Amino acid sequence: MARPSSPLLSREKIGRAAIGMIDDGGELKIQPLAKELGVSLSSIYHHVDGREGVIHAMREVLSAEYALNIPDQGSWKEDLKAKMDSLWRLYSDHPRVMIHLLGVTVEEPRTLTLYESLIDVLVSAGVPETELLTTIEVLDAFAFGAALDALSPQVIFSPESEDSRLTKLIENHPAGAERNHLLYRRGLDFIIAGIEAGIPQSQPLTARTRSNR
């Protein structure tokens, strides 16, 4: 059976190819992307609006791939952790891509749904309305910073002195992915403790959490 001489192009194919190139350390440039896809530049521009359009296409692909809209099933802390874990997996699987996504307004419905669902959890926790967006931004910035930390070299600190406190602490510290995972877990716990401390304590927490579910 005859196969088409060039693959059928789509926003999704463009997004996937761009993600692959950037994950591999490449830059975001349309010409090499067209070459990679085996199509002409004008074919790409038929589907996406330039460089920024490629970024939107990448975000669409990633938002669909990561199950970001996890159903609520536990306490607000458990729900928040489950949603953040999913966001963090997205970020830490594709840290270089995220650096590009950062600069472009989020307008993809699936991505917006993720942030809406994080807000829902914070509302159920009793976070005051005026604090909701800043709290989401803190969680997002931390997840992003923790994910980028995964690009760190295996040896992060190399003190000259063998007597320094840092040298001794590093000896007993995990490295690589284990270190990165530990910092993400601990940081999220810290932030959740801080969010909890900022919730107005007018009713016992358990009662409020239940009444809002």
Add this chain to the structure above:
Amino acid sequence: MARPSSPLLSREKIGRAAIGMIDDGGELKIQPLAKELGVSLSSIYHHVDGREGVIHAMREVLSAEYALNIPDQGSWKEDLKAKMDSLWRLYSDHPRVMIHLLGVTVEEPRTLTLYESLIDVLVSAGVPETELLTTIEVLDAFAFGAALDALSPQVIFSPESEDSRLTKLIENHPAGAERNHLLYRRGLDFIIAGIEAGIPQSQPLTARTRSNR
């Protein structure tokens, strides 16, 4: 008086020129850097060891420029905030540079001193030894994520529906630098609350803090 035909090259000059290029959105490449400095490639290689050497030179310049080693003068929380503010200013003034620094082992004495001094503050707060390095990594990752957030567009979210909760929250939310600064402050408060919650409560905090100073 005759001026030298080419400026005297140094690691510092190379570092400063590289920082300027990357801050302006350029890539980290030696050839354009040599052109910018008006010197030959071999002159640069005489001072720094390739691309990674330029990264070390940039870190030396930035570590010297930001007064990272602030004398302790208050409670551990105040001291920690003062040191973190300095780190955050460094990161948020040069977010693109930081993305490059991230991948290269820290061996610059001044930068190591900053981390050592952060560890000192956490020790004085009573953070258990096994938690020191992870706590530093959490603080660092958050400061980095918050600084990169400054590269966000003026409009971060653009929901399609005017009725969505996100749309309403955005209306009353600060934008740009004010938004970014607010998220940094709040996130640092959250993390400090989390650190405090993890400190073993065997003695009253104030007594322990004093006895360790």
